[in-house]
Amino acid sequence: MIPVQVREQNPSMSKRASRLDDAARAGWLYYVAGNTQDQIAAKLGVSRQSAQRLVSLARSEGLVRVQIDHPIANCLELSSALRDRLGLKYVDVTPTDPGSDSTITGVAEAASAEIERWLRREEAVIIAMGTGRTLKAAVELLPRMECPQHRIVSLTGNIAPDGSAAYYNVVFTMSDSVNVRSFPMPLPVIATSSGEREMLHAQAMIRPTLELAARADVTFVGIGDLTEDAPLFVDGFITRGELAALRSAGAVGEIVGWSYDAAGLFIGDITNERVASAPIPSRRTSLVIAAAKGERKFPGIAGAIRGGLVNGLITDEATAGHLLRTL
Amino acid sequence: MIPVQVREQNPSMSKRASRLDDAARAGWLYYVAGNTQDQIAAKLGVSRQSAQRLVSLARSEGLVRVQIDHPIANCLELSSALRDRLGLKYVDVTPTDPGSDSTITGVAEAASAEIERWLRREEAVIIAMGTGRTLKAAVELLPRMECPQHRIVSLTGNIAPDGSAAYYNVVFTMSDSVNVRSFPMPLPVIATSSGEREMLHAQAMIRPTLELAARADVTFVGIGDLTEDAPLFVDGFITRGELAALRSAGAVGEIVGWSYDAAGLFIGDITNERVASAPIPSRRTSLVIAAAKGERKFPGIAGAIRGGLVNGLITDEATAGHLLRTL
DNA sequence: TATGCTCTTGGGCATTTACTCGAATCTTCG
DNA sequence: CGAAGATTCGAGTAAATGCCCAAGAGCATA
Known part of the structure; x- marks a missing residue:
């Protein structure tokens, strides 16, 4: 010995x-x-x-990375069906863990793996990041890596309503483990008026970041539900009254703060005018991947796909099955 | 639920x-x-x-892939020391499992990961493969993947002395999980005479494969010991007498059948004239990585490095420490 | 259809792992 | 230097896992 x-x-x-x-x-x-x-x-x-x-x-601590190296047949079938029927460019379906009510297990891992694949590319790419619990978890699963050739740009501001750093803004989390040039947005998430939003966006320091976001090669976003426990409301970005108004206007989900209805059309005149996020990059030039699953998000996911707000999806078996039945 | x-x-x-x-x-x-x-x-x-x-x-079944995502300090120190002191281009040191006498655990996983990294490249590369238990295990750990852009070429023949397929020839094993163009060598591993070897190598079907091997971008080889239980002897490629003769001529290890001494110089006149393997690709144009560990292989690994037969190494902490002390 | 063979199943049990709790040790700050 | 607080440690125990065995199901052949 x-x-x-x-x-x-x-x-x-x-x-x-x-x-x-x-x-x-x-x-x-x-x-x-x-x-x-x-x-x-x-x-x-x-x-x-x-x-x-x-x-x-x-x-x-996430030192142990486990992945299952097997194309689980049902997931594969669902993802190719989603790709074909809904015209999505990228779909990944992970197994559902029945009985677990976690809204991220599985999807976070899959999103992390896809982010990692992009980061591993040798040629320089621009990656735009949305916000939310799912993305946050995905980014935390990233391994330590060196990729100074890429640029990461945040679509959303990183200042919470109380002035603190917005917790679910993921660009800083990413910097913890990945050495990459990052472009956060030193803005509030939602401005106090549309005028303030315009003024903020016109700043010399912000313009280049917005332009970079518009040129993103790939974009990862979460989808927020607008139920009673909508993250936008829970995190204090909108008031209870605004949430109620959005809901009665037909809002079913939000992406980087922009609320939309079941057809995927943005809701006017309530909060969207004040959202300081960069626009979702063009689906013609960028692969915009939404990572989301779970019953509460069904309407939001379906709306985002109907309206073509995203052209990629990472979800689980149950959600995929639901989407195929309803869309 | x-x-x-x-x-x-x-x-x-x-x-x-x-x-x-x-x-x-x-x-x-x-x-x-x-x-x-x-x-x-x-x-x-x-x-x-x-x-x-x-x-x-x-x-x-290898469906579960576990990897530890942490630079264990000692391993890192050893590998950079090896890289600097011995002039190797690639070094990976895995933790030693004290008390386990497996000659492959750890090294096989690391070799597999490095092979996978090469296979994941988008630009086409030529990968040459040696033979042996370690490489076999490494290749079996590869996930299912599609990489038709690459070419895999075997350095050794795939016909055992009894006419059967040489078990530790890894190119076919690789085809099980990786879709890649492969170039096996339909030859015996060791010919009966140097004349036969020349004749075999002159065949129209063999020449292009040999030329491909010479152009390999990266080469993975095992290192065989020449103790009493030398794999060359155990697998029936050489006789007990030949083994004894090699040993008294100072042979300490072999790579794809070629025996060499402690200085890394090939042993003449015993078996090397009949080895039908392709030459080890040039260390100037190819990264030649040896995957080996364990006390029995210490002399062989040291000899291969001394003689510059390889310019890359995947081994474990204990072996790395030994090499640093003796070289 | 009967027979023998192999492969799979589930119970029981030994081993291994996870968690709780009080004691010990280390840190920090006066 | 000493005490309060926090952290870590190890023993004990509950839970989970791995393995063996006998019984049963499936399958090929006569």
């Missing part, structure tokens, strides 16, 4: 990093080499419980 | 495929969605034991 490797504490190495290091090692021994946690404990010279904690930490 | 999805048996779907399908689904629910096997059993409508079998099948 090879002697246990002594892992000296390099003083320059922060404790946290060294712990993650051990976690990575434990995770490797567990998931790749197939050791039991007892064996890992012996090899790393810690207690079994500590080994368990390291393995668990490796998972929760 | 969403009702359990009924998975009807499409008659056109083979039983085996449908089973793998379920395995993939179970694997997804387990590893990605984080279900317990009990929950999976309920959701798929099978017993818990069956669910366990499906999950286990998903792993053993």
Whole structure:
């Protein structure tokens, strides 16, 4: 037996990093080499419980990446049906986890994988990012990577109504793990008036970012529902009254703040005039991929597709089946 | 709770495929969605034991791909030291699993990942493949993928001494999962005489393959030891007497059949004259990556590096440490 | 149709893993 | 230097997983 490797504490190495290091090692021994946690404990010279904690930490920190390498037949059928029937350019359908009510599991992983594929490209591309919980989760799943050749541009402002950083703006999250040139939008998400919106957009620092967004090669957006718990309302971007007004005007969903009805037409005169986001990049020149699933979002997803607001979709089996039945 | 999805048996779907399908689904629910096997059993409508079998099948069939997304510090240090001190162009060091005597765990995964990276390239490349247990395992870990733009060429013949297909020739294994143009070598691995070797290589069908090999962009080879249990001998390519003669002539390792000594110089006059393999592609024009680890192979790996037979290396921590101490 | 063979199924049980809780240790700040 | 607070540790235990075995189903052949 090879002697246990002594892992000296390099003083320059922060404790946290060294712990993650051990976690990575434990995770490797567990998931790749197939050791039991007892064996890992012996090899790393810690207690079994500590080994368990390291393995668990490796998972929760996202050090362990698992993907299933098999075209699950039903998902494939659904995605090609969606592609053909609805004229979408890109569709990915992940298995549904029946009984789990998570609105992101699966879709986040698939979106992350697709973002990663774009980032891995050697030729420079412009990637525009929307906002929302799903995208946030997807971006957090990205591995550490170097891709200085690309540019990431945010479609939405990053200032919440209370002046803090908008939590679900994903460009900064992305910078945590991916080294890429990023172009956030130092704006509020929703301006106080359409006049203010115009003024903000006219700023010298904002113009180039807006122009960059318009030239995006690929765009990832989430779709927000406009039910009672609409994220726009929950996060404080619109008032309860505005939500009610939008709903009675027929709004069924929103993309980067823009609300639209079941036909995918934008709702006038309530909040859309004040949304400070960049326009959704042209579906003729950009692949605009929506990542969304779940019953609450059915109308929003369907509307976005009907109106041609997006030309790509990442969703789950159940949602895909619903879309095929209703569209 | 969403009702359990009924998975009807499409008659056109083979039983085996449908089973793998379920395995993939179970694997997804387990590893990605984080279900317990009990929950999976309920959701798929099978017993818990069956669910366990499906999950286990998903792993053993290689449907589940796990990778650790963390630069383990020690491995990184070792690999950059190897790169700098030994002038190698590509080095990857994986964690050692102390106590496990597997000669491939870790290295196979890393080699597989690097092969995959080359296959994912959009521009067409020529990949030359050597032979051996490590490479075989690496190729078996490759996911299903489509890359008709590339060409894979075997450096070694695919006919064993008894006339059967040489088991550790990897080009056919690769075709199982990767759709790529492949160029095997319909030759014995070792000819009966140097004259026969010349005759075989002069064949019209062989020449283009040899020329293709010489133009490889990247080459993956294993390194065989020449201990008592040398793979060349165990697999019946050379006799016990020849092995003994090679050893007394100072041979410490072999690459695609060519034996060399501790300085990396080929051994003359014993078996090398009859090896029907293509030459190792030029290290000036091709990245020649050896995938090997383990105490038995220490001399062979060191010799190959000393002699410049390879300019890339995939190995483990323990071997990397040894190389740094002895070279 | 009967027979023998193989493959699959589910129960039981040993092993392995996850979680809880009190004790110990380390940090931080006065 | 010392105490409060936070974190980590290990023991114990509940839960989950992996494996073996006998029984049953499916299948080919006589």
